[in-house]
Every structure is written in C-alpha cells, then in structure tokens.
Amino acid sequence: MIQKGKAWKFGANIDTDLIAPIQALKREKPEEGYVHCLQDVDPDFAKNCRTGDIFVAEENLGIGSSREWAPHYLRLCGIRLLLAKSYARIFYRNCFNLALPALVCAETHRISAGDELEVDPLKGEVRNLTKGESYTCDTVPEHLMRIVADGGLLEHLKKKFKKAS
Amino acid sequence: MGQTISEKILARASGKERVKPGDIVTCKVDMAMMHDSSGPRVAGRRLDEIGVPVWDMDRLVVITDHYVGYDTDESRAIQELCDDWCKSHGVKHYIRQEGICHIVLPQHGHVKPGTFCVGADSHSTTAGAFGAFMVGIGATEMTGVLATGEIWVRVPENVRMEVTGALKPGVAAKDVILKICGDHGIMGFGYQVVEFSGDGVAAMSAQDRMTLTNMAAEIGAKTGIIAPDAKTAALLAEWGVPGVNPDDWQSDPDAGYVKRLTVDGDALAPQVAAPHSPENADDVTAYRNVKLGQAYLGACTGAKLEDLRMAAEVVKGRKVASGTRFLVAPSSVRMREQAAKEGTLKILEDAGAQILQSGCGGCIGLGAARLDDGMTGISSTNRNFVGRAGPAGTKLYLASPYTVAASAIAGEIADPRDML
Numbered sequence: 001m002i003q004k005g006k007a008w009k010f011g012a013n014i015d016t017d018l019i020a021p022i023q024a025l026k027r028e029k030p031e032e033g034y035v036h037c038l039q040d041v042d043p044d045f046a047k048n049c050r051t052g053d054i055f056v057a058e059e060n061l062g063i064g065s066s067r068e069w070a071p072h073y074l075r076l077c078g079i080r081l082l083l084a085k086s087y088a089r090i091f092y093r094n095c096f097n098l099a100l101p102a103l104v105c106a107e108t109h110r111i112s113a114g115d116e117l118e119v120d121p122l123k124g125e126v127r128n129l130t131k132g133e134s135y136t137c138d139t140v141p142e143h144l145m146r147i148v149a150d151g152g153l154l155e156h157l158k159k160k161f162k163k164a165s
Numbered sequence: 166m167g168q169t170i171s172e173k174i175l176a177r178a179s180g181k182e183r184v185k186p187g188d189i190v191t192c193k194v195d196m197a198m199m200h201d202s203s204g205p206r207v208a209g210r211r212l213d214e215i216g217v218p219v220w221d222m223d224r225l226v227v228i229t230d231h232y233v234g235y236d237t238d239e240s241r242a243i244q245e246l247c248d249d250w251c252k253s254h255g256v257k258h259y260i261r262q263e264g265i266c267h268i269v270l271p272q273h274g275h276v277k278p279g280t281f282c283v284g285a286d287s288h289s290t291t292a293g294a295f296g297a298f299m300v301g302i303g304a305t306e307m308t309g310v311l312a313t314g315e316i317w318v319r320v321p322e323n324v325r326m327e328v329t330g331a332l333k334p335g336v337a338a339k340d341v342i343l344k345i346c347g348d349h350g351i352m353g354f355g356y357q358v359v360e361f362s363g364d365g366v367a368a369m370s371a372q373d374r375m376t377l378t379n380m381a382a383e384i385g386a387k388t389g390i391i392a393p394d395a396k397t398a399a400l401l402a403e404w405g406v407p408g409v410n411p412d413d414w415q416s417d418p419d420a421g422y423v424k425r426l427t428v429d430g431d432a433l434a435p436q437v438a439a440p441h442s443p444e445n446a447d448d449v450t451a452y453r454n455v456k457l458g459q460a461y462l463g464a465c466t467g468a469k470l471e472d473l474r475m476a477a478e479v480v481k482g483r484k485v486a487s488g489t490r491f492l493v494a495p496s497s498v499r500m501r502e503q504a505a506k507e508g509t510l511k512i513l514e515d516a517g518a519q520i521l522q523s524g525c526g527g528c529i530g531l532g533a534a535r536l537d538d539g540m541t542g543i544s545s546t547n548r549n550f551v552g553r554a555g556p557a558g559t560k561l562y563l564a565s566p567y568t569v570a571a572s573a574i575a576g577e578i579a580d581p582r583d584m585l
Contacts, residue, residue: 013351013442017553022530025202026232026239040557060352063385064548065529066287068207068303089356089387090287094303141189143317153305157215157312 001149002120003081003101005052008045009113012058014038016091019062020069030069034076051078054119056111058084061102062091071095081119083108083126083137096144099152107135121145167417169323170279170392171358174298174414178281179318186322186423195280196224197310200266201243202231203285205250207304212311219254220314226258226275227251228266234494234522235532264497264523267291267379267465272497274405278393279414283310288465288547290386293378294371295401296393296414298358301382321387322357322423323416328365330431335582337475338369338376339467339545339565341428343436345384347446352385357423359386360416365430366391371400372471379466380547383443392416435581437543438563441551449568452578457562459542460485460573463494463521464528467545467566470500470509476570477512479584485517486576492534494521516574530554536561543578545569 018041024033038045055074061084062070071094074082082095082102095102101121111117115130122145124137150156168176168183176183179190199208204227212219219225229247232240251259263269267288270276278296283289285307292299302316310316328341346353361377369377374391381389391397398409437452439445462468462476473495485491493513495501501523504510510520519533527534528546536542536555542562544554549561564572567581574584 015548015550015553017548017550021552026243026531028206028239028242040552060385063351064287064550064553066203066285066301066303068203068305086352086355088352088385090301090303093306097303097305097309141319143189153309154211154214157309161215161217161312 001122002118003052003054004118005054005080006050007054007056007111007113007115007117008049009111010041010057013060013063014041014057015064016062016067016070017064020067020073025067025069030072030076033069034073037073037077046077049077049079052080053078054117055079055082056084056108058108059086061087063088066090068094068098071098071100075100081121083111083119096147097153099148101140101148103137103140105135105137110135166421167419169360169416169420169422170296170414171298171323171360171390172320174279174281175318175320184320186320188320190318190320191315192281192318194224194283194310194314194316196226196275196282197284197307198226198228198266198270198275198282198289199285199307200231201229201247203304203307205247206243208285208307208311209250211305211308215312217312219311222255222257225256225311226260226270227256228260228269229262230265231525231529233262234524234526264500265465265525268469268496268500271295272404272499277406278397278409283307283316287382288379290381290388291375291379291465293381293388293390294375295397296391298388298390300388323421324354324357324359325422325425326359326361327363327425327427328361328430329363329427330365330429331368332365332430332433335567335585336433336435337565337567338373340433340436341365341430342377342380343438343443343446343563344428344433346380346438346443347436349384351383351442351444355385356387359384359389361389361391365428367394370471371396372469375469376466380443383547435565435568437568437578438549440549440560440562443548443563449564449578449580452562453580455562455578456541457489457543457572457577458540459536460489460491460569461527461534461542461544461546462566462569463492463526463534463544464546465496466547468494468496470503472545472566473500473504473509473513475566477509479567479570479581480516480574481512483516483574485573489573489576491516491518491573492521492527493518494526494534495523498523527554543569543572
C-alpha cells in the first residue's frame with residue numbers, strides 16, 4: 001500500500017467549503033463539480049493534480065461542513081493520500097471511508113510543493129525523496145486501514161453483506 | 166470515579182458497563198437524521214447499491230432544508246429525488262420544507278435525552294442541548310448506519326465549560342460561544358466533548374442553549390452537551406416528548422474531565438467574529454463602523470423564535486439603514502408562524518426586514534441571502550469561511566441576533582446595548 005507521488009502543499013485551516021464550494025456540489029454528479037476544488041486557494045490545482053499525488057497541509061485540515069464531496073473531489077483530482085498535522089474529525093473519517101488514508105504527520109512544514117514523497121501508511125513512514133529526509137506519522141487504527149484495503153466503506157459494507165447472505 | 170453524561174450514553178449505546186476516553190466502541194444508533202443534500206441523493210443511493218433495506222424505519226428522520234427556498238433546475242431535481250427515495254423506501258419520518266433540520270428535528274419530537282444519535286451534517290451537535298449525544302457524520306458513514314444501525318466511535322475526552330454569573334441585557338448564548346471560539350480557536354477542543362454548565366447556562370432558555378451546542382462544531386468538538394433540567398423537560402414536552410425526568414441523565418459529581426474552564430458571564434460583552442473565521446472573535450467595540458451591505462438573521466444557529474424576539478427587541482420602532490438589506494429566514498416554519506402570531510414578525514417587517522423561506526439558504530451561500538460579490542455582511546449564522554456565504558471576495562462578520570439587528574439599523578456594525 002506504499003504511495004509514491006508529488007506533494008501539493010497547503011497551509012492551515014483548509015475548510016471543506018474551500019475544497020468543495022457550494023456552487024459546485026449542487027451539481028448532480030461529483031464528476032461535474034470537482035474542477036472547482038480549491039479554486040479560491042489555487043485555481044490550477046484541479047487541472048494540474050495527477051493521479052497518485054499527495055495532499056499535504058498543516059493544522060486543522062477539513063474543518064467545517066461534513067460534506068463528503070470534499071475528500072471525494074480530492075480523490076477525483078487524483079489525490080491518493082493526505083498528510084496533515086491535524087484534521088477535523090468528520091473530514092478525517094470521510095477520507096478513510098473513501099479509501100483515502102489521512103495520516104497525522106507533525107513534520108509537514110518540512111515538505112514543499114512539488115517534493116516527491118514515498119509514504120508507507122501502515123508503518124507511518126514518509127520519505128521525502130527530493131530533500132532526502134524522512135518523517136514519521138501517527139499509526140492509523142487497524143480497522144480504518146481494513147476499510148481502505150477494501151476500497152472504502154461502501155465496498156467494505158458490500159463485502160460484509162455478501163458474506164452474511 | 167464517576168462518569169460524565171456522554172460516557173453514560175456511549176456505555177449504554179455500546180452495551181458496556183462503562184467506557185473511558187480512547188476506547189474504540191461500536192454503538193447502536195437510537196436515531197439517525199439526514200437531509201436533502203447528504204441524504205437520499207448520496208447516502209440513500211449508496212444503500213441501494215449495497216442492496217439492503219434501512220435497518221429500522223422508526224429511527225430514521227429525513228428533512229429537506231438545503232435546496233429549498235429558491236427555484237432552479239438543480240434544486241428541483243434534488244427535491245424530486247428526495248421525495249422519490251423517501252416514498253419508494255417507505256420513510257416514516259419525512260419532513261419536507263419545514264425548516265432547518267437541527268431545529269425541526271427536536272421540534273417534531275425526535276430528540277430525547279440520553280440517546281445516541283447521528284446526523285449527516287456537521288451541526289448535528291445541536292441536539293446536545295437536550296442531553297442527547299449527537300454527532301455529525303459524512304454521507305458514506307451514514308450509509309453504514311442505514312445498513313447496520315451501528316457506528317464505531319472513539320470515546321472522547323470531556324471538557325467542562327462553566328458559564329459563571331449572568332449574561333447582561335443584549336448578550337446571548339451566541340456571544341458565549343463566539344467568545345469560547347475566540348479564546349480557544351476553531352479546533353480548540355479537537356475530538357473532545359464540551360459539556361456546558363454553570364449558572365449562566367442554567368439561566369438561559371432551553372432554546373438559547375441550542376446555540377451553544379450548535380457551534381460546538383466551530384470549536385473542533387466531537388459534540389457539545391448540556392445536562393437536561395426542568396426547562397429542557399418543559400420545552401421537550403411542548404415539542405412532543407413529554408415525561409422527561411432530568412435526573413436520569415446527569416454527570417456524576419466525581420466524573421473525569423480533562424479540563425475545567427470558565428467563561429465569565431457577568432463580564433461578557435457582545436462578540437463579533439471578523440472574516441474569515443469564527444475564531445476571529447472580539448468585543449463588538451473592536452469592529453464598530455464597519456459598513457454593511459447586508460444583515461442576515463438565519464440558519465440553525467440564529468433564527469429560532471427567541472432569536473427573532475431578540476432582534477425585534479432591538480429594531481422595534483426603528484428603521485433599517487438605507488443601503489443595507491435586512492433579511493430574515495426563520496429557522497423553522499412553526500417558529501415563523503409563532504413569530505407571526507405574537508407580532509414579532511411584524512416588528513421586524515415594520516423595521517424593513519424582508520422575510521425569507523425557512524432553510525439553510527444564506528448560511529451556505531444559496532438563495533436570496535447569498536452575498537453579492539464584494540459585499541460585506543453580518544449574520545447570526547455559524548461560519549464565515551472564504552467563499553461560503555458568497556463569492557470569495559465577500560466579507561462576513563458573525564454575531565448574535567441582537568448585534569445583527571442593531572447593525573441592520575445602523576448600517577454598520579453596532580453595539581446592541583446602545584439600542585436596548
């Protein structure tokens with residue numbers, strides 16, 4: 001489950017209204033709205049983000065509205081893993097439910113935009129290939145990584161009910 | 166050691182004798198609420214994808230409040246989808262366009278002290294004002310609840326927040342919670358339960374206390390909670406839940422809190438939170454003379470019947486400043502009707518307020534109360550993040566219904582104590 005990708009770097013207090021603006025999420029399909037993801041912070045983010053990239057922020061990532069479009073849009077942009085010093089709790093759970101590991105890393109200030117990172121979420125290790133540094137993350141509760149391994153909570157539930165029937 | 170009201174609720178819901186902070190437990194859900202944005206169109210469809218029924222129709226409440234009050238193809242499509250899903254699945258408690266979910270939910274008798282509840286909206290914490298433990302969750306998480314009736318929870322630590330003394334005229338619960346947000350920050354109580362208590366809370370009406378727990382979401386808390394008392398029981402009885410005994414759900418005197426904090430109610434001045442975060446709170450005097458294009462009373466936070474009464478007290482016999490629009494979207498239809506019946510609404514209208522349909526509206530940047538580009542506004546809502554209530558170039562200040570009303574009259578941020 002090692003994730004290798006380019007870092008997108010944001011600051012503190014990135015809220016879910018910024019990640020998923022209301023004008024976008026009234027669209028019927030998330031696929032129609034994600035291009036507006038973070039438009040008021042970095043208008044080029046949605047366009048230039050590539051599959052496998054890593055979202056790096058400082059404190060309080062995902063504060064505000066419970067809207068699941070926030071991690072959903074990040075996933076549609078291509079983000080496959082998040083690193084932040086702290087998360088708002090609904091957003092944190094939403095990420096794992098959409099198979100996006102959200103790791104708590106106290107050293108994200110050492111990561112710059114564009115750094116190549118290699119992250120092992122199970123071991124909680126981040127290697128910054130650009131800077132030749134490594135950082136540690138808090139370990140993730142085991143049951144959350146099982147949800148990620150199944151491809152998200154929906155797939156996890158499908159599997160559970162299939163087993164039961 | 167004793168237990169807090171939250172720990173008692175989580176222990177009961179998880180079938181354990183007791184729980185302690187840090188435990189990961191699976192709780193049975195007593196009541197689940199979802200709305201037209203997160204509900205049928207996301208959580209409902211995902212449930213259908215799994216192919217299982219709702220675990221218990223008696224325990225599900227669906228409320229429409231987000232895409233109401235203005236008419237576009239998109240909002241119509243969302244309402245139709247919501248109607249169809251609720252009908253085809255036989256949803257028993259479907260409440261259409263009656264107002265904002267966090268107000269309508271208790272007002273229609275769905276919130277009971279001692280229950281463990283979830284809502285697919287971050288301000289689900291509001292129900293804590295009635296001694297329920299209710300948390301906000303995302304849409305897929307709600308799918309899990311709909312399918313299984315259960316959810317995992319990491320038992321949070323408890324913080325006791327005592328409001329001492331008595332609030333002065335023109336000061337309300339909104340000022341208390343903005344002050345807490347200003348002092349401790351938007352994530353000041355990350356993953357903790359904030360239990361509000363003290364003489365200042367006891368003196369508040371049961372309705373005003375909802376503003377404290379509502380904005381537990383703006384201090385990073387997992388939820389907010391207030392032990393029920395006779396006022397809670399009386400309001401719940403009025404709203405369809407008779408026979409509540411407050412003694413059943415209280416924290417033990419020797420319960421464990423990680424922190425005990427106080428807010429000096431006697432000394433508290435009206436608070437205003439500057440753009441673009443509720444944590445930018447300061448005394449109203451710090452922001453005097455900021456010119457306003459709009460003053461808005463609305464949302465689950467700031468347009469309950471008692472909020473409308475606060476505003477009416479200020480604007481009675483006065484006129485809204487020219488160049489400022491004063492918009493009022495009562496939190497629920499029943500509250501609007503009560504306000505109309507008792508004359509509160511007329512006082513607001515006579516002052517120049519325009520009454521809008523009940524719904525989330527302006528708080529989430531939808532409908533007539535969406536700020537125009539470049540506009541500065543003040544509102545009784547809960548968040549003023551960049552781009553939430555209008556385009557990114559707008560500026561929004563947060564305040565109590567008293568302060569919003571006073572500012573509408575002055576056309577700039579004003580101290581309501583000068584008008585009472």
